[in-house]
Amino acid sequence: MKSRKPTAIIAEIVKYVILIAGALFTLLPFVWMVLSSLKSGSEIVAIPPTIIPTHFMFSNYAEAWAAAPFPRYFLNTVFVATVTTVGVLLTSILAAFAFARLDFPGKKIVFSLFMATLMIPGEMLLITNFVTVTKLKWVDTYKAMIVPWLANVFYTYLLSQFFSSVPEALYLAAKVDKCSDLKFLFKIMVPMNKNAITTVAILSFIGSWNSFLWPLLVTNSTNMRVLSHGLVRFQSEAGAQYQLIMAASCILVVPIVIIYLFLRKYILEGMAYTGVKG
């Protein structure tokens, strides 16, 4: 330590100052959400805004919690997001492997068709998907919320790019050792790409966790609704109860934060990989 040059120390300090500033900047919306959730209905619309609430209104949480059947919404959301994520991982991994490693007639055409569907905006599919789900008599079931999202072209494409970068020699070596395709996929390919797969899982889970319009379209009973539907209860055409929205948002975000804490390592690595890949 003694041998360090002053310039190196200054560089270190500058580095940390920038990092701390960056961290604060990123944290600000989150901190603001927590602080706002503790303000009174009048304080939250005060201009200039106060930073620390004058009175901590913990009752906001109770009020927000009571405004909608959040426990039920929570279970629905967790269930739908988990099943969707597991399902989409399974289909994406299998499809990605087929596109990356297997040879079958019409592969290029099928892949092009897959990619072409990426060009269709989701909004355009909303009504047709809804009509399909209705004809299947799936309205107001978990199936309607899960099945349409069990295949995802983007995730398939992303994973197939990762799978392609695994040297073919490995695959051939495995073949020589009489390893089946499926065994190769789950014993070698998947573990080698666990970061990319974690990224897909996270994206899928968050997407499902945040979805609003589709679950609203395909459900009618309160029992089938999800967390995001609880949030709109605090808004109306004429105004919004921001403090309750914030309190409910805090509650909503907790599970995501917990998942992040558990999977932090994989997420960071996964994100870094996708960055390198471009």
Place this chain on the structure above:
Amino acid sequence: MKMKKIMALTMATVMGASLLTACGGSGGTTSTTASTTAAAETTAAATTAAGDAAAETTAAAAESTAEPVTITFWHAMSNAQEVSLTELTDKFNAENGKGITVELVNQGGYSDLQTKLMASAAADTLPDMAQAYNNYFTDYVDKIVPLDDFVKNDFDNWEDIVEGYRIENSEYGFITGVPFNKSTYPFFYNKTMFDRAGITEPPTTWEDLEKDGAILLEKEGVPMLGYDSMCDMLEIFLRQNGADYVDETGALFNTPEGLEAIEFILNLYSKGYARLIGEDAYFSNLMSSEMIGGYVGSCAGVTYIVTDNEGHEFELGVAPIAQGKKNAAYNAGTNLVMFTKDEAKQKAAWEYMKFLTSAESQVKWSIDTGYVPVRTSAYESQEYQDFMAGDTPGAITARAAYGQAPYGYVPSNYFPGANEIRNVVSDTLTVCISEGRTAQETLDELVTAINDVVQ
């Protein structure tokens, strides 16, 4: 490793629990058949005994709907509105005596409801009845059940419904719905601030808007006016100046009156008497922090104005909006429409519609929510008059709404594109104001934007 186990265990428990609850959700029972049928008979008997002219049809209707029937009603009411609607519906379900059960389904906000109705129209799974603005169903008006026969044969007094709402519900050439939750846009103002600046009466004319706006800007340094909805503001000023707004052929205000109205609007903004909402979304927020003297917005929004913020305590005033050469005040809010093709359900839905629009229900609904009654008799009822005589924010707002009720108009929006026009007009007007265009340029841009949508 231990962490992972706990995590896995938690996940498993949660998933298990959600599966269990998923299975337990579908056990609803309907076992009130006998008692409700009996009740229906008594009601029918009572009606006949009353011996008025309509008794026969009512009794007949009662008998034929004696079968228990459940109807679904999609709405977009939240907070206090949803509480009140639920109370009313519970009352109807308990007391209708015809075996009718109404099932309320909240579909989010207005735009969510609109999307969901559109998708359901495409899938042919529309609910039995729903709240709707006329512009929701321009594309599927054929799926609306015409209510003309119901109104003619089985409604106590159609003339009692406020005229503007009757016109609105007949725009398609037949009766598409009955009015339910109706609001109007009065002028909310900071009375304390007005008093301090020496403005004793809220503005009642266009000249007052300019005069008082100048005083308030000079004495208090804040604008006096804001409009929550830009397209509605334009229509208000156009109508007050004797100009028309839009119809299915496009913009109708390319006239001297139209130009004059737009010039007046631009002037209010360029002089600083009015301001745009920007990112703040609702003027009620600016009011609560005394950053604006007053604004024109929905009467149902009064509960969002906070008058006791530290350092910003003030007395709230509500008045009818200032009028021009002609009188005009904007009315908003949805109607109840019927989609069910089943005759028994249609009759049941009609019973519920009659109930929600009855004077008694309307009085309760209006007092609970801040909406205005749709019936003259509800306005005139002792209970509503007593309510308006009070000094709660709701009462003051109700008085102002009542004051401008005779000028109320309902915007015409039954033609395709009506919904999009609302958006393009608001956007275009906001841009023209913030970029300081001349009145003629603004008029031209608005007309072009509207005609582009229609053609």
